[in-house]
Amino acid sequence: MNKESVAYQNQLRWQRIYRRNNRERAFALLGSKCFFCTQRNKKALVFHERHGNYHDTRDCFRSVLRNPQDFVVVCKRCHTGVHFCMETFGLDWEAIKEQMC
Ligand SMILES: [Zn+2]
Numbered sequence: 001m002n003k004e005s006v007a008y009q010n011q012l013r014w015q016r017i018y019r020r021n022n023r024e025r026a027f028a029l030l031g032s033k034c035f036f037c038t039q040r041n042k043k044a045l046v047f048h049e050r051h052g053n054y055h056d057t058r059d060c061f062r063s064v065l066r067n068p069q070d071f072v073v074v075c076k077r078c079h080t081g082v083h084f085c086m087e088t089f090g091l092d093w094e095a096i097k098e099q100m101c
């Protein structure tokens, strides 16, 4: 599709609204503060998949709404730490939770 076309622009707009709404619903469901450091700035928050499955942090809201029990809210900084622990020490979410709290 031509990227300049009105139809394409409209599609982008709808996608944005749709995604933002899902994001808000996901935050409403799981709360909007970091599990570890209680950061409350939504811009700094992401949803982490606690079973360690690969997950996209920018476009995961649909999965969060579908399976909220699989996700936890953390800030970007703690999220990096969580994945570092997972990859470097092979810790799972429960173990990390114990170490951190
Ligand atoms: Zn944090």
Ligand SMILES: [Zn+2]
Pocket: 047, 048, 049, 055, 079, 082, 083
């Ligand atoms: Zn993660």
